Amino acid sequence: MEKLQLYIGGQWVDGHSGEYIYVENPAKKEMIAAVPKADEEDVQRAVKAAKSGYEIWRFYSGKQRAECLYRLADFFEVHQKEIASTVTQELGAPVSMAEQWHVAGAAGETRFFAKLAEDFAYETRHSGYILRREPYGIVAGITPWNYPLDQITLKILPALAAGNCVILKPSQMAPLTAYWFTRGIEEAGFPAGVLNLVTGCGGEVGNVLALHPDIRMLSFTGSTSAGREVGRLALSNIKKCTLELGGKSAAIVLQDADYEMAVDAVLTDCFMNTGQTCNAITRLLIPASAKEEMEELAIARAREFVVGDPQDPNVDIGPLVSQKAYNSVAEYIKKGLEEGASMIAGKVPDGAEKGYYIQPVIFSDVRNDMTIAKEEIFGPVLCMITYDSLEEAIAIANDSEYGLCGGVFGPEKEAIEVARQMETGVVCINGSGINSGAPFGGYKQSGIGRESCEQSMDEYMEIKAICIPMEG
Incomplete structure (x- = not known):
């Protein structure tokens, strides 16, 4: 059985605890892989790496960030069938659906946000002030198991396009697809620290991410009860938070x-x-x-x-x-x-x-x-x-x-x-x-914020007004 690693600061590294979470194929009730059970020390390493990466990524132009995202889109197209196979194994999604509904849209979504990064009005001049949109810095993305690639792309792509660095914590139930996303980031040539993958239990790693003072924004998808707790923790240090929760x-x-x-x-x-x-x-x-x-x-x-x-x-x-x-x-x-x-x-x-x-x-x-x-x-x-x-x-x-x-x-x-x-x-x-x-x-109770759209770029950006003397 393959034992995977964390991805921190552009390097594949072992988890601090040495413990693992085993991933089950629900169709056969067999364990198919193991991922590190990360702890607070791993989160600290990821935050440090993200802070270092941000000092590079924040100065990339929108066009430069777009070029990285376009290469990531190409990766998704080349590996579409392999990614879909992973979704089938860890989630149990039928092969016909895994490729069509879980994976096929990833390249298009990535190009959508690449184009936004390229064309976005990061700074506009108005009468009496300049309006700037600036990245938060370090963003945490906590994603669910039911759409293990799509829920990553909906969060991470606009965050990266906006100029943030990201710490990604996928669900412990279906974390393997996140490794494809991370390999794509690596192959696309994103600077070290721009994306960091930390696997683990939600109540441990997720809570540390929500409480960490250097993480300025958190995006969570999951149940309403879990989102309520994550939001409570995030707001304890006035962290910007978006929540995509349950429905009926x-x-x-x-x-x-x-x-x-x-x-x-x-x-x-x-x-x-x-x-x-x-x-x-x-x-x-x-x-x-x-x-x-x-x-x-x-x-x-x-x-x-x-x-x-x-x-x-x-x-x-x-x-x-x-x-x-x-x-x-x-x-x-x-x-x-x-x-x-x-x-x-x-x-x-x-x-x-x-x-x-x-x-x-x-x-x-x-x-x-x-x-x-x-x-x-x-x-x-x-x-x-x-x-x-x-x-x-x-x-x-x-x-x-x-x-x-x-x-x-x-x-x-x-x-x-x-x-x-x-x-x-x-x-x-x-x-x-x-x-x-x-x-x-x-x-x-279904959440706070919007995804999958031009407006989602604003979720990952601070708004600054630079006031200047009025003419006349």
């Missing part, structure tokens, strides 16, 4: 919608990545008058999803990431039945001897006050909820502590008007994806 996204199907298209789009979205997607549509709000018709459509479509070995190109849904995730989703399914929901597709999980597989589940007769409709399950579970009026549908959609994503199906003009009334950071009309360049982030 609702799609409203209007009376005049294409029901078959709506069901297909929602089930595909809900079950993608085995339901382990923070912005997945997990509440489907349907007209009460169309309940039976839409249930039949949902049952028929659910039968078409193939669950199994993620290495099989015909498989749509692989395993959940871990035993803990499996147990959690299984308990939610049981809870749904206990609270009176009707399971119209799927079954109660009965064991995970050969991998953490769960058949996709659809509940009907769900009330919005049920646990399965309120809490983020993070598995392939959809709740169907009926409504009698459009006002009621909007109220149900907004009756959530989350506000990450949403959807509306129906005539476009009417759907957009409904979208304007939804309390959520993103609303997709008639199955539209989240298009490139569109800001991604949530309302309420």
Whole structure:
């Protein structure tokens, strides 16, 4: 079994503790690699390296930073299949999805931020003042396991484009993909210390990063409960913090919608990545008058999803990431039945001897006050909820502590008007994806800040006003 190292100051080095975290393939329940269990000493080394790197990187022009990022994009294209294979092994994402959804967009995202770095207005002159945007200096990125490359690129690329140096702590559940990102940084010729990779446990390394006084900004993606704690620690020393957290996204199907298209789009979205997607549509709000018709459509479509070995190109849904995730989703399914929901597709999980597989589940007769409709399950579970009026549908959609994503199906003009009334950071009309360049982030308990867009550059920059005498 391969034992990997940390990447600090442009060098591959052993962890201070000498201890390791073992990474499991959830499809086979086999350990496939080990990464260092970093400690506070490793974080201190990474901070020192980042401070040294910043004295070089901060003076790179936007064009020079862009050149490094363009080379990184080339690396992603050359190694796309290998990176996708790693995602399949450590996450269990089916091979068909791993390349298409997890990796294929990385090169394009990198070029997007390279172009921003090249063209960004770092300094503009106004009447009576000069407005400057300057990097924070050292940024910490704490990323989740469910999209192990995409969640790194969404944080690290704008941070680097803005001129910051970064300490990256990937999830201990799926840290191997982060090594591809780091090798890309190395091959692209970024100065030493610009990116530092520190693997470890969230409650140890993550807390040290959040509390470190020399780290000026922190970006975190994960559960709302974990984000709340990270944010509390970061704010204890007034650290800038962005949080991309949980969701319980609702799609409203209007009376005049294409029901078959709506069901297909929602089930595909809900079950993608085995339901382990923070912005997945997990509440489907349907007209009460169309309940039976839409249930039949949902049952028929659910039968078409193939669950199994993620290495099989015909498989749509692989395993959940871990035993803990499996147990959690299984308990939610049981809870749904206990609270009176009707399971119209799927079954109660009965064991995970050969991998953490769960058949996709659809509940009907769900009330919005049920646990399965309120809490983020993070598995392939959809709740169907009926409504009698459009006002009621909007109220149900907004009756959530989350506000990450949403959807509306129906005539476009009417759907957009409904979208304007939804309390959520993103609303997709008639199955539209989240298009490139569109800001991604949530309302309420779903987080603070925006990613994947031009505006995300501002998240990683300080704003300075240089006041000058007014003319005349």
